[in-house]
Amino acid sequence: MTIKNINPGIAMGTCLVIDRQTQIKPPKKDLAHELNRYYQAKEEIITSLVQNQTANPHETEIKEVQLALIKDPVIEKEVVERIKRQDICALDSVDEIYEKYVQFLKQSQDDYLKERTLDFVDIKMRLINQMYDDVAEDNIDCHTILVSKHLYPSMILNMNALVKGVISFEGSSLTHSAILVREKNLPYMIVDSIDAKTGDYLIVDAFKGIIHINPSEEIIKQYMDKIYQTNQIEHVEYKRENYHLGLNISTKVDEQTLKSSNNDGVSLFRSEFLYLRHQTFPSRSEQHTIYEHLLKHAYPKEVVIRTYDIGDDKQLQTDQISTKGLNLYFNQYKEVFELQLDVLIDLYQTYDNLRILLPMVKDTSELRLVDEIVNDLKDNRKIPPIGIMLETKEAYEALESFKGVDFISIGSNDLGEALFHMKRDYIKDFNEYVELMAKPIKKINDFSKKHQIACTVCGGIAANSYGIKRLLELGVTSFGVPTAFINEANLAIQRHEKSIEKK
Template sequence: MSLTVLSAGTGYGKAFQVHKNNLHYTETVDAKYEITHFLSIKQRVYQKLENLKNQSAMDEIITFQQAILNDQMFENEVKTKIKTKDITAKQALKEAMAHYIKTFEAMEDAYLKERVDDIIDLKERLSNGLDEVIQPVISEPIILVCDILYPSYLFEYEAHIQGIIVQSGSALSHGVILAKERNIPCVEVDQFEFHESDYIFLDTEHQQLLLNPDKHAVIGWLSAKQQSDSSLDIPHFPKRLYLNVSGETPLDPRYIEASDGIGLYRSEFLYFQHNRFPSIDKQVEIYGQFLKQCNPKPVVIRTYDFGDDKNPLNLGPVQRGVSDYFITYEKPFIEQLSAILVLNETYSNLKVMIPMVKRRSDIDAVIQLMKTLQHKFGFSKNLPPVGVMIETEEAFMHLEEFSTVDFISIGSNDLGKSLFHIDRHTTIDEVTYANQIIKAIEEIDQFAKHHQISCTVCGDIASRPYALKKMLESQINSFSIPMPFLKEAKQIIKQYKNKNMKS
């Protein structure tokens, strides 16, 4: 058996396999019934997605799937096929979905190509509904076993999943990314025989996949896993470790205590979580919770960053950049800055980050708008620190224009794409990726140090062990990382310190 780790961790539970259904329909088709049945199931799936979206800090996956369900052309295509070809709703659905899949597979953008999995995932939801598949009741921890990990499996069974085994997977797939965010171990295996009465123990660190292990041994292993949380207590100073947070993700107090604050709050995920822009009051409530919980540690709120893979479907094409704040969604941006200024009157640990800047004029325009709003509201307190995320080729080529900003964050994902055409959804080995992007990061970091500006590395590169070690060797000292990586980052910093002390 070949085992590949997609998401690290330890888990134990009863085997639970997601089955493919093999129900068949009769040849006689009642078109009126099939259409009514399809519309009923479509609405039921839409509402189920809506309920799931409201229960967790989601990204744009559900919004994308709901957009397909709302597509009138998709609905008309299914109904037309049922009536003209005398086929069942399920057969018509299969053909209609094949059109979507073909369209997205033909796209050049690597991220959009990965949307194919989300389309197949939606097709499975609809097909299961059309077949009236009854999901079994789960009452204990499980190890989920499936051919491909679709996001819907996590949404359906998240409360019970302790580990995941897939036959085919990618560390960059949506399902695996969601598993990582939830600290759920996931492995890909080429073959695995088991019965659904079996219990499985999964330990990625030791490459273990055990059937029906001794329960006393399992208790010991799981206890050791809990003790590993002591890694959070490892000191990392004078290095700085901040957390990346999205939407309304709840923060574990232990991670707040063990880190230096929030280095990147992705505010645009509030839109994708609720499928609409949050009101000023709602933003004040959400941002305020983080500011209060982290105080006095800083909370860096990145203003809305839409475009490419994060595009509100009702806004149409979005060109990323600050100019879009004043064109495509001026009203939501003004409301966001208004909420930030309201909170600035109460909290002193608030910082504002402007993404996708190209030249100094971008940040000047935002600061001027903030001053206008401040005067409008009658606020007298100084503006909060305003920094930039360096992630475009233009900003990188004109660093000197940012010599007086309050702070700099390095958006490694988009910077790599802009400078080296490295797409984070394209498979590339860690060493090659790190060696290319770190050279640019070093240049930005040295510029910031020369001008005495705080500089933090964000994005995927900061949570890759090899890359983190390389950046430490380059005297880069500040990183913003996902919560699950905090313990490992502290261990890496400790090893780095011990190595330097010996030498």
Template sequence: MSTKVISRGIGVGKAFFLKQKKGNYEKISAAEALITYETLKNHVISSLFDMKQNQDSDILDFQIAVLNDHAFSQDIKRRIKESRPIDKAFEEAMSSYIKQLLSHDDPYFKSRVADLHDLTTRLFQTYHGTTNIKFNEPIILCVDELYPSMLFEFKHQIKGIIAKKGHDLSHAAILARERNLPYLVVDDYPFEAGTKLLINGYTKEIILNPKPMDHKKALFEHQFEQSQLGLSHKPYKLLLNLSGQDKIDKTYIENSDGVGLYRSEFLYHTFNDFPSMEYQYDVYLKLAKQFYPKPVVIRTYDFSEDKSLDGMVLHRGVAAYLLSYEDAFIEQMTALLLVNEKYDNLKIMSSHHYLI
């Protein structure tokens, strides 16, 4: 069995298969269907608002906004008047809506497609009476695809998720990780509904009918692994990448570990000429002073091959422009060395090699 981890964690509960029912297409008169749709829409909106009471989620806000969208509702009603069953009309209108979102280049719109599929499933389940399921014990939710509203609806009962498909960057995946819920994607379910499961998002294991010792062992092994990681952990440093003369927010200065790279060639691009030694001195001095005693690494002029100065293509590194622009190089190095005499946190890098 192929297994992919979407969210790590350890959970124990009984397997519950949530049927994502759709496409029943029950036929009723258009007049009755219009009334039923309005009732259904209001019921779904009400249930989404109820879920929002203890949830801070723009996903639910987005779904409510879609249902309240006048153009979307009119499209559904038009299809119902053309003798489409309610769920068929909703499915067709939603497919059209999704195509419009996918036609946009903006990744925000594309990221909302899964939320629309979620809304479609919710409406179908409400229409066919498969919502408002109550549990009095922990469950491992088993679905074809996990949608955010499932996590909202079964918030306290879900101890893990097993799905047939899923993506690491989906809203459902993000919510699962926020709640430390193990979430596995498998190609087959080797168990039946009601089977007690232990799923381990750290090891990809699914244990059927686990004993209490299995749960304790999984938790102990994970805690031990974390403690070992803590012993060998080396803290990372946050170094800024800067260019030009943009004003640096104090927050960045206070919360960073210094400047990992200041690209001085952007000073050239500001004037379309090499700046004077005095001007460079002021810029470098201010930078070193602001971050002192944190390191500030300033790279000497480094032009890529597609940039040219006075019609001459300059390759990367010092040697490429030193022969033709010796004065500019000497002025820059003089300014840097003078600043370094005052603030020894200033470091000079040339073509990816530190000079001082």
């Protein structure tokens, strides 16, 4: 068994398998339950699509296509037969059958048919998410280790608090799901296979890359002692004024974390997870409450709130977006963007520690359009500093044109994908990835220093012991890291300072 540690830590609990790669078949007596799980999820999605009618003809067309797909009798027959004949779970059957059609359409020479792959993927994901919610509610009543082929952001956002560790068969340390797992401080491993089944007792050691299946009482006691030792916080001292170490968060965090002296505020609040959690954009009052909580309890420390980063795996299940970028703000999401900006500008009148971050910027023409929207909303109010997340190839190549921005945040995950075509799901050698990213990060950091622009590295590269060590060596002094990595990041800075003193 090959094991890759994604988020370090130790977790103990009962195994819950929700996917196929473990090659575990449910007993015959569970087949009726699996069939019911599929039918129930299907009906709930159909009801949702029918009830949420819209006057927008494009949205109506998409929903009609999705209704046709989920009602398709041929697909339903294949899913049901697969569950019955091969004794596999509903999640597995839906995943395999819909994926078969996705791969078929991808090979088509017809552009229209190729576009339909997104509909199949979307319906598959909706079914899986619906059935996953059922699994989470029905089966988790004790400390649990979740075992799944894929990890999707919606899984993590809605995850039962009793889940203490995660094992998956696909992914990498840079996926959005991995980022969310780190924020929850859950030990996380990626493996190629595992002999465990639902109900087994597991110990996940994501420090050493070990999984114990049904361990002895002696081993359990040893790991309970290790967990206690791991939770002891080491005292850290370094010249804090020379560095900035903020939190990367996607959910509301407690007052104690925001006020803690071990961080310098919030370097990145991913606001898109507000709509991913409930599959609808939050209202003005909901946004105001959440943002104010961060600003009030972190004050006077800075809080950087990124406007909605829409697209890829961070879109509503009813949407069909194949692109990302600020252009979405100027077209179908203009009202959503304007409302978010208006709420943030309003809060800045009381909390001057607010900073606004724009994702996926490509060129300065987009910033001028944002300025126009901001000026229309201004209404004699003060405007907070507005920075850019530098994570596109276009922005990197036009770096010199961004001398006038208030601050820069380097999104190393997307930037690496844009510059080197490195899909975050398939990065095998993280150290090699760090070395590849060293040059562009140094270039951006040096540019920022030259023009006195605050620059922070916020991607997964900073949330890794080797990664943050290399960034410090490159001269980077500002980082955004998950809450779970904050103590390790402080230690890394302390070690870096001591190494400089010895020279």
